[in-house]
Amino acid sequence: MSEHRATRAAQRPLRRALPVVAVVAAALLAGCGKQQAVDHEVTAAAILPVAQLHIVLQKATPGSRTGEEIYKAVCTTCHGAGVLGAPTTGDADQWAPRIAKGLDALVASVHDGLGAMPPKGGAADLTDAELVRATAYLANTAGAGFTEPPVEQ
The missing domain is CATH 1.20.5 (Single alpha-helices involved in coiled-coils or other helix-helix interfaces)
Incomplete structure (x- = not known):
């Protein structure tokens, strides 16, 4: 011990x-x-994240967009799914009473806004000719025979 x-x-x-x-x-x-x-x-x-998002802003010259381009950029969000009562793209039954009023009445509704749709569909940079092109394009998907104004060069 x-x-x-x-x-x-x-x-x-x-x-x-x-x-x-x-x-x-x-x-x-x-x-x-x-x-x-x-x-x-x-x-x-x-410390960069694994996935990255690169946003490129492409501004079109006012007056140079086609009705289809405007529809895809502005109108398809609501009219593609019928959001808040918007007539669905290509649905002849929903568009028939509107088409019967004529292109000028449709353009006036788009210009001033109607129901939940804001004036010019929320695209304040649209020229009058572009507004007519987009309206004619959308109505033509449901069977109207409106003529779109030519694109300015």
Whole structure:
């Protein structure tokens, strides 16, 4: 048993010294060397998301869009699915009473807005000719025989 006590007595100073040595070593290491410069380009590249979305804004010259282009960009959202009572694209039964009023009446409704549809379908940049083209295109999908004005060059 005396051998056991001697071993424990020899270990006591070591047990007290280890935490002190660890703290001193950490303090010395923390102060060593110069701080590395941060490369913001590398950091940004490292944290980029897996998928990226690139949006390209393409502005058409006013007056140069066809009725189909305007329909796809502006009208299809509501008329494609019949949202909020909008007559569905190509549904002759829904469009028949509207077509019977004539192209001018349809264009006036689109220009001023009707029901939930805002004026010009929400596309304030449409010219009068483009408005007629889009209206004629949409009505023609349901069987109307309106003539679209030619695209300005």
